[in-house]
Amino acid sequence: MTTTSSSTSIDKTQKVSLQVPTTTDVPPFFAGLHTSYIAGLAEKLDAKTSYEGAVTEHLRMSGVYWSLTALSLLKSPEEVDVIMGLTAPTAGRPISIVDWVLQCYDNRSGGFGGNIGHDGHLLYTLSAIQILALADRLQDERFLNLKESVIDFVAARQQPTDGSFTGDEWGEIDTRFTYCALSSLSILKALDRVNVTQAADFILSCRNFDGGFGCTIGAESHAGQVFTCVGALSIAKSLHKLDADLLGWWLAERQCDSGGLNGRPEKQADVCYSWWILSVLSITGRVSWINRDKLATFILKCQDDEDGGIADRPDDMADIFHTFFGISGLSLLGHLHAAIPECAPFRQIDPVYALPTDVVQKLGLQGQIMVAQEGDSVEERLQQYDTLTSQHKLFQ
Amino acid sequence: MHGRKRTEYKHRFADPQVAAGLAQKAQQWYALSDKALSLRENDDASMTLPLLDKMLRVNPDPLHLWNIRRSQLLLQSDSNWLSTELALTAAGLERNPKAYGAWFHRKWVLQRQSITTQVSTMESLLQQELALTDLFLQRDERNFHCWNFRRFLVGLELQLYGGTTDQDTTTLGDGSWWMTTTTTEQVIGPQITAASKTTTTIDSNNTTKIHSILQREWDFTQGKIVSNFSNFSAFHYRSKLLLLSSFGDGNGWSPKLASTSTQSVQAMAEQEWSLMENIMFTEPDDQTIWWYHRFLLDFVVTQQQQSAADWYVPWLARQAETLQVLVEEDDSERGCKWGLLGWHLVLSRLVASSEENKEERHQQMETVLDRLIEVDPDRTQRYQIMKKQKQQKPQP
Numbered sequence A: 001m002t003t004t005s006s007s008t009s010i011d012k013t014q015k016v017s018l019q020v021p022t023t024t025d026v027p028p029f030f031a032g033l034h035t036s037y038i039a040g041l042a043e044k045l046d047a048k049t050s051y052e053g054a055v056t057e058h059l060r061m062s063g064v065y066w067s068l069t070a071l072s073l074l075k076s077p078e079e080v081d082v083i084m085g086l087t088a089p090t091a092g093r094p095i096s097i098v099d100w101v102l103q104c105y106d107n108r109s110g111g112f113g114g115n116i117g118h119d120g121h122l123l124y125t126l127s128a129i130q131i132l133a134l135a136d137r138l139q140d141e142r143f144l145n146l147k148e149s150v151i152d153f154v155a156a157r158q159q160p161t162d163g164s165f166t167g168d169e170w171g172e173i174d175t176r177f178t179y180c181a182l183s184s185l186s187i188l189k190a191l192d193r194v195n196v197t198q199a200a201d202f203i204l205s206c207r208n209f210d211g212g213f214g215c216t217i218g219a220e221s222h223a224g225q226v227f228t229c230v231g232a233l234s235i236a237k238s239l240h241k242l243d244a245d246l247l248g249w250w251l252a253e254r255q256c257d258s259g260g261l262n263g264r265p266e267k268q269a270d271v272c273y274s275w276w277i278l279s280v281l282s283i284t285g286r287v288s289w290i291n292r293d294k295l296a297t298f299i300l301k302c303q304d305d306e307d308g309g310i311a312d313r314p315d316d317m318a319d320i321f322h323t324f325f326g327i328s329g330l331s332l333l334g335h336l337h338a339a340i341p342e343c344a345p346f347r348q349i350d351p352v353y354a355l356p357t358d359v360v361q362k363l364g365l366q367g368q369i370m371v372a373q374e375g376d377s378v379e380e381r382l383q384q385y386d387t388l389t390s391q392h393k394l395f396q
Numbered sequence B: 001m002h003g004r005k006r007t008e009y010k011h012r013f014a015d016p017q018v019a020a021g022l023a024q025k026a027q028q029w030y031a032l033s034d035k036a037l038s039l040r041e042n043d044d045a046s047m048t049l050p051l052l053d054k055m056l057r058v059n060p061d062p063l064h065l066w067n068i069r070r071s072q073l074l075l076q077s078d079s080n081w082l083s084t085e086l087a088l089t090a091a092g093l094e095r096n097p098k099a100y101g102a103w104f105h106r107k108w109v110l111q112r113q114s115i116t117t118q119v120s121t122m123e124s125l126l127q128q129e130l131a132l133t134d135l136f137l138q139r140d141e142r143n144f145h146c147w148n149f150r151r152f153l154v155g156l157e158l159q160l161y162g163g164t165t166d167q168d169t170t171t172l173g174d175g176s177w178w179m180t181t182t183t184t185e186q187v188i189g190p191q192i193t194a195a196s197k198t199t200t201t202i203d204s205n206n207t208t209k210i211h212s213i214l215q216r217e218w219d220f221t222q223g224k225i226v227s228n229f230s231n232f233s234a235f236h237y238r239s240k241l242l243l244l245s246s247f248g249d250g251n252g253w254s255p256k257l258a259s260t261s262t263q264s265v266q267a268m269a270e271q272e273w274s275l276m277e278n279i280m281f282t283e284p285d286d287q288t289i290w291w292y293h294r295f296l297l298d299f300v301v302t303q304q305q306q307s308a309a310d311w312y313v314p315w316l317a318r319q320a321e322t323l324q325v326l327v328e329e330d331d332s333e334r335g336c337k338w339g340l341l342g343w344h345l346v347l348s349r350l351v352a353s354s355e356e357n358k359e360e361r362h363q364q365m366e367t368v369l370d371r372l373i374e375v376d377p378d379r380t381q382r383y384q385i386m387k388k389q390k391q392q393k394p395q396p
């Protein structure tokens, strides 16, 4: 696959138009229920008697990030701040989320842990930085005092031998960590602290015959891992190294008869892949390679129509992870804006940084996207990025 | 949360007795969790290790608990903790076979062991470990954590015999995947930062051992594939092993670490095609084999020398005939989508390599694409791009 940089015509008026599915058995989007589900989650999980809270205690940082980002697509920033107690404590909680995030800083490692007193890890360091970005508190003096140590922690995770990243100082290598590192450093404007070219080359060494990527060299392709790899390549502005036609085809074949997407061939569909796959199709300009209406319908069917929240599959128990990925998936499909009047005024999700687009634009975050064909227009949410035009070689 | 039925789950929590039991478990967890964090300050292994043992058996996910455990283990003067750690990680993985932290801890323990242990002791330890992967892959043949762990074990085995020295890196073919021709890196990959690597020179005895390891792995994928043609994980691993293989003189597969001769590529391609042909006619709607087929076509091209064109074109032509039969005999409702895709792929390779029947083949490709749009309307956009591109740039 070869690609060339070119100035692609950008149609600012173009909107992704989607039909509201017309079949009668498609449920509506329960914006109000999801809002109350997310709003009630913190209090529920914080209770020392919550079983769910106890078993997910170690990844609370990511849970908070998923909650905040999902809610940001349903409510205005001011409402999100009040509902979640983002920058000031809300009723019943002693401290704000921002205060809590700063308490999760681990001064032994220099990274952020998943909860107070836990060890710093790239997974939670990225979530913490994303939360601070959402809260517009990257300039908070308390964070500025830690910032250099955080950057040191992230940069020190790169392995000089092959450019890969470890999650923490214990040495586990995974392409997820490459994404966490590049995204964190890009948000902190410190990408120059690592060897970005080598990082991208490591990602490419994890590519398989199907065009996808696994968690390390030799590992099977997995759609979740594909997001982290393509996201990292986007931030590294190295998308020209992708075989986007092959990868796009493999991802398009993840769509099952139910309309939902699976993560690997011959596996069951699951709402979380709506995000992992749509984000990559969006970055590579190939969202139209799947049936968008059928996917939106599948996500809507996974909602809990009593208590709010979205599950992995229809009739399963909802959780915040799938709620975030379901709502973000609908946003990438253009569905939240086109078909749901209550959501129309609010923010959209950015497929590279997994943050609301206005946050990405305000911070001036850099990256690269592709269009599938010369003349394709670029979605409004992607216009701050560099654009590549694909040169197809479908017959090779 | 994956695969929990909503009504059952809610019903379970609605039972006051169950709810009280779970609330108690949560409180116990938090008590242990607080204790673990406070004990780490004291470095008292006699209390910390049993506590962590208890916690990680119940929940093997929290990475920081594994970290605390490793810190404590390293402080102990008696470093004879292999068996306790193997037992603990096995118990954790019984609980959650996808726990990253537990798999990593097991790798960490084994890698440390491999530095200090005699070859013969290590050999038998690795045999036991391979048996554990057999067991976990019987329960879930697609568990990529376990497949990665197996490749990690093979990496340790090969290291015993000097089979993982780094040499030249070559980019193959269209660059859609990379390999190091003379090493096993592409099969194994770094999953953990390297401890001090032992460098053994490869003598002939070691070469025999390396060959038998690779042979065993090849046979392992074969067994998995025969028991279920849908096992994409096994085909994936096979695609990596193929890079290290040699097919010569009708003896079937044999491992080799040097470049492959034209003859052996032909023998391999014929053998793999006959396996595929069987599966394609048995399970034409299962996409697994079709991805592997595409890989084989690429692989042959990258390994093929010009002089072999007199074999390559007839080989493709035979495939085209077979796939035409498969497609035309199909009378299922689904319309043999994958057969059409496979046929199209083979035709496209044929017109790129041979002038013979070119016009007819172009016609067939056009017909196949039209048929694909009918049987697979969800992916129409991609087929349209393929059609359009075909009109713009007819193959030379």
Ligand SMILES: [Zn+2]
Binding pocket: A270, A271, A272, A273, A312, A322, B002
């Ligand atoms: Zn999921």
